[in-house]
Amino acid sequence: MADDCIFCKIIRKEVPSQPIYEDHDLVAFPDIHPAAPVHVLIVPKEHMLNLNDVGKNDVALLGKMLRLSARIANEKGVAESGYRIVINNGNDGGQLVPHLHLHLIGGKPLGHKLG
Amino acid sequence: MADDCIFCKIIRKEVPSQPIYEDHDLVAFPDIHPAAPVHVLIVPKEHMLNLNDVGKNDVALLGKMLRLSARIANEKGVAESGYRIVINNGNDGGQLVPHLHLHLIGGKPLGHKLG
Numbered sequence: 001m002a003d004d005c006i007f008c009k010i011i012r013k014e015v016p017s018q019p020i021y022e023d024h025d026l027v028a029f030p031d032i033h034p035a036a037p038v039h040v041l042i043v044p045k046e047h048m049l050n051l052n053d054v055g056k057n058d059v060a061l062l063g064k065m066l067r068l069s070a071r072i073a074n075e076k077g078v079a080e081s082g083y084r085i086v087i088n089n090g091n092d093g094g095q096l097v098p099h100l101h102l103h104l105i106g107g108k109p110l111g112h113k114l115g
Numbered sequence: 116m117a118d119d120c121i122f123c124k125i126i127r128k129e130v131p132s133q134p135i136y137e138d139h140d141l142v143a144f145p146d147i148h149p150a151a152p153v154h155v156l157i158v159p160k161e162h163m164l165n166l167n168d169v170g171k172n173d174v175a176l177l178g179k180m181l182r183l184s185a186r187i188a189n190e191k192g193v194a195e196s197g198y199r200i201v202i203n204n205g206n207d208g209g210q211l212v213p214h215l216h217l218h219l220i221g222g223k224p225l226g227h228k229l230g
Contacts, residue, residue, distance in 0.1 A: 035230035051185040052194050063178030066202070070166040073204070079167050082205025086229050087181070089188070090197025094227045105230045112209045114201050115150035115220045 002047045007099035011045050021072060025061055028072060037107030038076045038083065042068055048100045050089040069104045078106030117162045122214040126160050136187065140176055143187060152222025153191045153198065157183055163215045165204035184219045193221030 002008050009015040011027055020040065021028040031039040042065050048054055054062060066085065073079045083106030088095040117123050124130040126142055135155065136143035146154040157180050163169055169177060181200065188194045198221030203210040 035228070039230070051181060051188070051200065054182065054185065056182070059178035059182050060175065061178070062181040063174035063176070066166060066177040066181065067169065067171070067174050070169065070204075073166070078207065080205065082203075082207030082210065084204070084208045084230065085166065085200075085202040087200040088197075088225075089185075089199070090195065092193065092197030092221055092224050093199045094225050094229075095197065096227065103229055106207055108230065109207050110203075110209050110230045112211065113150070114209075114218055115154070115199065115223070115225045 002099070005047055005097075005099050007043050007097055007101065008047055011043070020075075021068065026065060026068060028068065031103065035103075036105045036110065038073075038078050038105065040069075040072055040076070040104040042072070042102040042104065044100055049098055050093075050095055050100050051087060052089060053100065065102050069102060072104055073106060076104075076106065082106060082110075084110050117214070120162055120212075120214050122158050122212055122216065123162055126158070135190075136183065141180060141183060143183065146218065150218075151220045151225065153188075153193050153220065155184075155187055155191070155219040157187070157217040157219065159215055164213055165208075165210055165215050166202060167204060168215065180217050184217060187219055188221060191219075191221065197221060197225075199225050 086103040201218040
């Protein structure tokens with residue numbers, strides 16, 4: 001846990017959010033600046049900066065994040081229409097919050113431009 | 116394996132590519148239409164449509180894909196400057212090849228627009 005990290009504060013319930021999923025390892029909640037009708041963040045409870053910060057022991061956690069994203073896409077009704085998974089890492093990647101998180105974005109055509 | 120899938124053909128070496136990584140489960144090769152100076156695709160050898168098509172038994176494989184993306188980002192020299200991981204699923208997600216794949220994109224500022 002990092003004292004001044006906004007996602008750690010959400011995980012500790014010091015900052016309110018509207019979690020749509022929570023277990024021992026992960027929490028999921030809506031992005032407060034949605035880029036599309038469906039925009040959910042999936043966040044590991046353990047504080048890690050980004051994918052550079054994950055080790056061999058985190059492989060199962062990473063897989064669980066992706067599997068959960070597919071489950072939430074289904075629950076949100078965008079599994080068939082389609083959705084994009086994005087993980088931004090570092091400055092060039094456009095990472096805004098320095099705590100690993102996965103974006104699930106859907107509910108409108110997202111086009112093909114990736115960078 | 117799917118007979119008419121371009122990624123399956125690459126995996127079977129029926130279509131040439133320049134793999135930068137290969138093991139029993141995964142292959143990685145450059146995107147032929149790069150969106151940035153670094154644009155690598157990480158692809159499971161088993162044919163799956165997208166994240167909708169993965170089951171509980173694939174969690175380790177998904178985690179391995181993400182962990183490999185961080186390793187390749189490091190090898191390509193963009194781990195510190197930053198990079199974006201994208202998985203497009205279905206039409207709204209902008210998925211062009213119907214075989215699960217992960218984009219690793221870096222080498223330039225990618226901005227914050229996600230959808």
